[in-house]
Amino acid sequence: MASSAATRSAAGAARVVKPLFSRDLDEAKRRVRELYRAWYREAPHTVVMYQLDIRTCQGREKVREMFDKNKHITDPRVIDMLVIKGKMELQETIQFWKQKTHVMRYFNETEEPRATDFLSKFYGGNGP
Amino acid sequence: MAARVLQQCVRTLARPSLRLSAANLAAPSAAPSAAPHRPVSFAADSRRTRWLGLSPVPSVGVLCRQYSDLPPLTLETIKDRVLYVLKLYDKINPENLQTTSHFMKDLGLDSLDQVEIIMAMEDEFGFEIPDGEAEKLMTPEEIVQYIADKKDVYE
DSSP states (O other): OHHHHHHHHHTOTTSOOOOSSOSSHHHHHHHHHHHHHHHHHHHHHHHHHTTOSSOHHHHHHHHHHHHHHTTTOOOHHHHHHHHHHHHHHHHHHHTTOSOHHHHHTTSOOOOOOOOOSHHHHHHHOSOO | OHHHHHHHHHHHHHOGGGGGOOOOTHHHHHHHHHTTTOHHHHHHHHHHHHHHHSOOOSOSSSOSOOTTOOOOOOHHHHHHHHHHHHHHSTTSOSTTOOTTOOTTTTSOOOHHHHHHHHHHHHHHHTSOOOHHHHTTOOSHHHHHHHHHHHHTOOO
16 A cells, blocks of 8 residues: 555656645645644553553653654555554543553564672572 | 721822822831831820821822732843843853754754743743644744744733
8 A cells, every 4th residue: 555655756746646635745744743633642642541651751852753653654544544543542541542562562562681790589489 | 907908098098189199118028027116005106107208009000909910021031031031041041042043953952852941931931832833943042933823912
């Protein structure tokens, strides 16, 4: 879907395609900004509702990371599709249709540093 | 102890002739601290010194009640608050922040950073800034002008 959209837009400006929501790049960027605002305002409520063990600033950094991953895209239709998927995620998060595990899937697992002193190794157990 | 202080305040309000004493505000705060040590004689001693020491109602004509109203906005206060909020933002270096510094060109921020800044301004001043106008605010000076326009602050 994304590749066919890319080839369609790469085929040249002569071809006019039906837009999803926004007619040009500026409008698409405006939608992205609105979505970012909604996620930014939602982050502290998410942390409280799902009782996540992260700080609010970590949640907001993760939102920023997700948005920065797609920073390079210039096709308005692709941007619209990503905004639609982002809005779906936002709705599922706000309405509590997800669970803690679904929200924490965005985050990588924290790595515990290996214990060096005797007591930490003792508490850690005989594991590998 | 608090009731005794309140009684004194009520009595000073009832005697307008004593309002002319140019007493400092530290006197009523000192009075309650002395109360627990000498509870019995406090009323007797203070009756003479109270009229000189206690500060009356701060001003005769102006009402001292504000009814939870905010202090009026001026261009100076708006500018101070905007710069204060910007200094608290961790992606901005407070040394090279001025009212004319452009967010993207001078301070090297992103468009999403600018969205975050505008949201911080919304939280600070308590009113919504729609995205169509928010994307044009690129320097602190423009933000101050926009807020002054919205809040009808005279230049």
